[in-house]
Amino acid sequence: MDNDIAKVLYSQEDIKNVCQKLGKEITKDYAGKTPIIVSVLKGAIFFTTDVVREIDLNTEMDFIDVSSYHGGVASSGEVDLVTDMGSDVAGRDILIIEDIVDTGRTLKYIVDLMMQRSANSVKVCTLMDKPTGRVLKIDADYVGFTVPDEFVVGYGLDYKELYRNLPYVGVLKPEIYE
Ligand SMILES: O=P(O)(O)OC[C@H]1O[C@H](OP(=O)(O)OP(=O)(O)O)[C@H](O)[C@@H]1O
Ligand code: HPA
Numbered sequence: 282m283d284n285d286i287a288k289v290l291y292s293q294e295d296i297k298n299v300c301q302k303l304g305k306e307i308t309k310d311y312a313g314k315t316p317i318i319v320s321v322l323k324g325a326i327f328f329t330t331d332v333v334r335e336i337d338l339n340t341e342m343d344f345i346d347v348s349s350y351h352g353g354v355a356s357s358g359e360v361d362l363v364t365d366m367g368s369d370v371a372g373r374d375i376l377i378i379e380d381i382v383d384t385g386r387t388l389k390y391i392v393d394l395m396m397q398r399s400a401n402s403v404k405v406c407t408l409m410d411k412p413t414g415r416v417l418k419i420d421a422d423y424v425g426f427t428v429p430d431e432f433v434v435g436y437g438l439d440y441k442e443l444y445r446n447l448p449y450v451g452v453l454k455p456e457i458y459e
């Protein structure tokens with residue numbers, strides 16, 4: 282797998298440090314509350330398990346599976362709800378955990394869904410933000426890294442469903458997807 286990577290952007294150490302930093306901020310901001318942490322599958326799986334263990338609060342956890350890239354390097358423009366979460370969000374404080382905010386379509390879809398379901402508050406924590414990709418006006422409240430305008434893989438992020446299990450985030454060699 283490593284042979285397909287042109288460069289490593291964020292090492293395991295970088296990711297660990299950023300999870301600790303974000304966990305501390307979230308712990309402080311949500312003091313006295315019991316948020317529902319909503320992990321956006323599949324990409325956010327590794328980031329979720331690492332960051333929640335840095336949050337020193339009572340939290341509930343749930344999962345929502347949405348998809349719009351279908352393994353490719355560009356958003357299809359439509360967000361499909363693959364599997365809905367099970368929790369009742371009405372009146373609850375929702376913290377969405379994402380791996381990356383790129384066009385913003387996925388995030389807007391989920392935030393709107395939580396608001397329609399009468400959440401008390403909705404905030405977003407993302408490992409990575411790619412502001413150059415943005416199509417919709419939406420931003421995360423907690424951001425680990427601001428990434429350059431490149432297609433990144435690893436630590437949950439895929440190309441054709443591969444590379445999710447790389448322990449770091451990197452940029453694929455162009456010949457892999459061109
Ligand atoms: O801001 P956007 O342009 O919407 O892109 C961000 C979303 O795209 C990816 O999901 P994808 O559709 O690839 O599904 P996956 O998580 O199952 O890989 C990623 O995990 C984010 O959820
Ligand atoms: O850069 C990316 N890599 C992998 N999946 C993605 N989904 C949105 N942007 C990306």
Ligand SMILES: [Mg+2]
Nearest residue numbers: 324350352439
């Ligand atoms: Mg994907």
